[in-house]
Amino acid sequence: MMKTKINHIIYTLLLVAISWSASFAQTGKAAAAKVSGSLVNDQGKPLDYASVSIIKATDSTVVKGALSNDNGIYSFDKIPAGKYLVKATVVGYAKAISKPFTVTEGSGTIEVPVINMQAGNTTLKTVTVTASKPLxxxxxxxxxxxxxxxxxxxxxxxxxxxxxxxxxxxxxxxxxxxxxxxxxxxxxxxxxxxxxxxxxxxxxxxxxxxxxxxxxxxxxxxxxxxxxxxxxxxxxxxKKNAQSGTNGSITAGVAKGRYWRDNSSLNLNHKDGNLNVFGTFSRGDSKRAHDLLLDRVVSNGQGVTNYFNQQSYMPDANHYNNYRIGADYDLTPKHTIGFVVSGYSNTENNHNSTSTIIGTKYGVADSSLRTNSVFEQAYKNIAVNLNDRLKIDTNGQELSFDLDYSKFNNGNNAQYTTDYFLADGSTQRPSQLLRNQSPSTITIYTAKVDYTKPLTKTIKLEAGAKYSNVKTDNDLRAQIDSSGVYINDKGRSNHFIYDEKIEAGYLNLNKQFKKTSIQVGLRAECTQSNGNLIGSTPVNRSYLNFFPSAFINHTINDKNEVSLSYSRRIDRPGYDALNPFIFYLDPYTFQKGNAFLNPQYTQNFEFNYTYNKTINVSLGYSRTTDAITELILTEGEKTFQTNKNLQTQTGYNANINTPFTITKWWEGNVNVTAFYLGFKSDSLAGFNFNDGQWAYQARTTQTFKFAGARLEVMGDYQSKLTYGIYKIRPRYSVDLGISKSFFDKKLNVKVACDDVFNIRRNNLSSNELGNNFDIRQRNDSRVGRLTLTYNFGNNSIKVRQHRSGADDEKGRVKGNN
The missing domain is CATH 2.170.130.10 (TonB-dependent receptor, plug domain)
Known part of the structure; x- marks a missing residue:
């Protein structure tokens, strides 16, 4: 019934959009004359952000002014009858003036011949433009x-x-x-x-x-x-530097929480004529502390209740090396090709210590165990992108291609030692020694094409297609110690291979009226997947889905604007969530995948109101079917984590975002979100589940400018909320930082502190589905940081920043550091 209503709403929206468009087309009055044209330099390349004005030919009176866009195109609306010239100016070029032209009643659109601007003879010294964007x-x-x-x-x-x-x-x-x-x-x-x-x-x-x-x-x-x-x-x-010549920046930082951390990065850019080469390298070492307290109450099904009090200390040490190298080359002023090669080589080491007290009374030990675990993990990735962008004409017709290849090689070696004790501290039984080796490989191929075509001055068509092929190979080799020799544990070992192919295509149609714009779109995605746990029956799926979207935006006046949007979306299960193997954390705790997880589908509606281009208020509603939800369930005295599909998830939200300026040295932003999340499933692990709660989140940023320095203070608060079976307690913190530049703004020094009062926590509990547990977590959140950045090279004049098609793939994988 609900699905029928939602579909009726969708169809109504589309019919309203079509009929509205038709009525505007039939009743709209003829627009006043429009004047448009384009600017190029002496190499034939478009000049963006040039100052353009239309002036009367008789007395040089300025009628209107504008800026050219990324493609060097400018336009003027509602130009009355008369004789005119177009004048253009831009830094580094001599002033240029078009030939005279005449506008008459009913002229419609007048195309001014291309204006060619010549480089000026005057050498421009370094000009620094300070424009502070709001956070x-x-x-x-x-x-x-x-x-x-x-x-x-x-x-x-x-x-x-x-x-x-x-x-x-x-x-x-x-x-x-x-x-x-x-x-x-x-x-x-x-x-x-x-x-x-x-x-x-x-x-x-x-x-x-x-x-x-x-x-x-x-x-x-x-x-x-x-x-x-x-x-x-x-x-x-x-970041992508778009300045002429050779330039770049070096950044080095150090931080201190419970442990020391450091980071550094190098950014380089070289632009000469039609070629732009850029590169980034960053590295860092970070060790973080993590404390976990877990209290569980478990019934063994025979009238006996046991209390598990678990304390874990889990520090992790990370080392990362990231790189990104690429180039763009302008074959012509309208045709750009490029490539990007990126990747990383990271390691992570964890030395965890967990103590668990077990008893029939809370805090009283009948027995205990201690597990020490060592994880040594390595992650490597290389990704290659080739892209081609063609501006077919000056009206905005474009065609772009992207080809991508990415490969991840992840390795994880883990060793567990568990000691068992009686109530008096004596050894209960011999230590248990386990070892896991879990190499995994993920390979991704994607190809996509996007096409944009203005059908008229007010109607634009967008179309495209995409193909992706993802293969994951996870091989868990579990071993157990037997008389000093590790042997294979068939009950815990597994080899899981997952293949997924998606073919997609989309159409978007945008119609622009005087004060209203309407966009309707449809995307189709065909998914074919195969999940194969070696030795078990493969799980194959093939499904075709359609995803409509609709957007209406209306400008009431200069200060008031409203919009309404709708879209249908999908979430496919993560590759690791589909792997049905059992991964043991300790003898009483494990994780288990679910090969039969279904995708979840969501209908999203959103209304937005914007005042004065700054204050924004939004209202949203969403309904998700087959909602993929993380659960913690019990089997006897054992507790395990898995994912299942809930029947529905319903969401309501309201958001207000407003920047403010108190004085020229004090400005900021306030963002407040209230939301409701409701979860329902008639049969979930043998229970009827129906729960939800309203919650809110508030975040404010304050910026103070004084004596050439900049101070930022950020505070945030999230109330208690319900997510699935979890009751999450409130979270809050305050961060602050100050920065100042020296040596003609080439050197920037920043000092900051996260979670100044050391109050950020992640605490939750659950009493659903037979659970009774409480988790208290404390991360290494209070961290002081010092960062130095030095800019070098030619930073005087910015050139055209063309966008390449380079950067679209890599989202449902597990383990990158």
């Missing part, structure tokens, strides 16, 4: 966090920065949520990251914050984007 800004279809230049970014990793983004939370297992919902798709430079949550967390933890330009949060993406991600897309934009 958080709201755009029509997304929220942007401007990381570049922020004192809170320096010395932090991408994961740590992401945890501070508006509406974003990162839980105890590094799962990312947006407005309270998991299922976020993370992209880097507009490219998917085909990684499991654990692998994605590793990648983000090893990405230096100094290499990030901005983070874009897109809660309701169009059909142009992959349909994955029920709560939206987070797009991390990396």
């Amino acid at each position: 958080v800004e709201r755009k029509i279809d997304r929220t942007v966090m401007n990381v570049e230049g922020s004192v809170l970014a320096a010395g932090n990793t991408a994961m740590e920065i992401l945890a501070r983004a508006p509406g974003v939370t990162v839980d105890k297992d590094d799962n990312i949520s947006l407005k309270g919902k998991q299922g976020v798709t993370v992209m880097i430079n507009d490219k998917l990251t085909y990684l499991t949550p654990a692998q994605l967390a590793t990648l983000l933890r090893s990405t230096d914050g100094n290499t990030i330009k901005s983070i874009e949060i897109i809660t309701n993406p169009s059909a142009k984007y992959d349909a994955a991600g029920n709560s939206g897309i987070i797009n991390i934009k990396l």
Whole structure:
């Protein structure tokens, strides 16, 4: 019944959009004359952001002014009858004036011949333009966090920065949520990251914050984007220098929490004529502490209740080396080809110690055990992208191609030693020695093409196709000690191979009216997958899905704007979640995959209101079927973690984001989100489950400028909330940082402290599905950081920053650091 209603709403929206478009086309009055044209330099390349004005030919009176866009195109609307000239100016070039032309009644659109601007004879000395972007800004279809230049970014990793983004939370297992919902798709430079949550967390933890330009949060993406991600897309934009000559920057930082950390990075760029070569290398060492307290109450099914009190200390030491090298070459002013090679080589070592007291009364030991575990992990990746972008004409017709290859080689060696004791501390039985070796390989091939065609001055068509082929190979070799010799443990060993192919295509149609724009789109994705646990029956799937989207944006007046959007999305299970093997953490705790997980589907609706291009209010509703949810279940006295499909997940959210300026030296931003998450399943592990709760998150950033320095203070609070079977307690913290530049702004010094009051915690509990447990976690969150950045080379004049098609793939893998 609900599905029928939702489909009726979708069809109604599409019919309204079509009929609205037709009515506008039939009743709209003839527009006043429009004048447009383009600017190129003496090499025939488009000139962007040039000042262009239309002036009367009789007395040189300025009628209107504008800026040229990325393609060097400018336009003027509502030009009355008369005789005119177009004048263009841009730094480094001589002033240029068009030939006279005449506008008459009913002229429609007048195309001014291309204006060729010649380089000026005057040598321009270094000009420094200081334009401070707000840390958080709201755009029509997304929220942007401007990381570049922020004192809170320096010395932090991408994961740590992401945890501070508006509406974003990162839980105890590094799962990312947006407005309270998991299922976020993370992209880097507009490219998917085909990684499991654990692998994605590793990648983000090893990405230096100094290499990030901005983070874009897109809660309701169009059909142009992959349909994955029920709560939206987070797009991390990396820096790409677009200045002439040779230039770059060196960054070095040191930090101290419970342990010392360090990081450094090098950015280089060389642009000469049609060739632009760029590269980034970053490295770092980070050791972090993690304390875990777990209390469990377990019934053995025979009337006996046992209490498990577990304390774990789990420090992890990470070393990372990341690189990114690429080049763009302009074959013609309208045709650019390029490549990017990127990758990493990371290691992670964990030495964990866990003590567990077991008794029939809380805090009283009848027996105990102690497990010491050592994990040695290595992660390597190489990714290659080839891209081709062609601007077919000056009206905005474009064609772009991307070919991508990526390979991950992950290795994990683990050794466990468990000692058993009686209540008096004497040995209960001999120690148990276990060893795991789990190499895994992930190979990804993708190809995509995107085409943009303006059908008229107000109608634009976008179309594209994409193919991806992902293969994962996980080989768990579990061994157990037998009289001093490790032998294979067949009960815990397994070899899991997963293949997935997706063919996709999309169409977007955008119609622009005087104050209203309408976009409708449809994406189709055909998925074929094969999950093969060697020795078991393979699980094969093949399904075709359609993902419609619709967007309506209306400008009421100069200060008020509203929009309504809808999209349907999918989340396929992570590769590791599909692997049905059992992975033991200790004799009473293990993880188990589920090869029969189904994809989840989400219907998203969102309304936005924007006041004065700054204050934004949004209301959202979503409904997810077959919701993939992490569960903790019990088998006798053993507890295990797995994933299952819940019947439905319902979400409501309201968000307000507003920047403010108190004085010229004090500005900031406030972001508040209230949301409800409800979960329902008629039969889940033998229980009827129906739970939900309203919650809210508030985050504020304050920026103070004084004596050439910049001070930033960020505070955030998340109330208690319900997520599936978990009751998550409130979380809050305060971060601050200060920066100042020296030596003609070539050297920047930043000092910052995360979680100043050391109050950030991740605590949760559950009394659902027969569970009774309480988890208290404390990470190494209070960290002081010092970061130095030195800029060098030719930074005087910015040139055209053309965008390559380079950066689209890698999202549901497990284990990148």
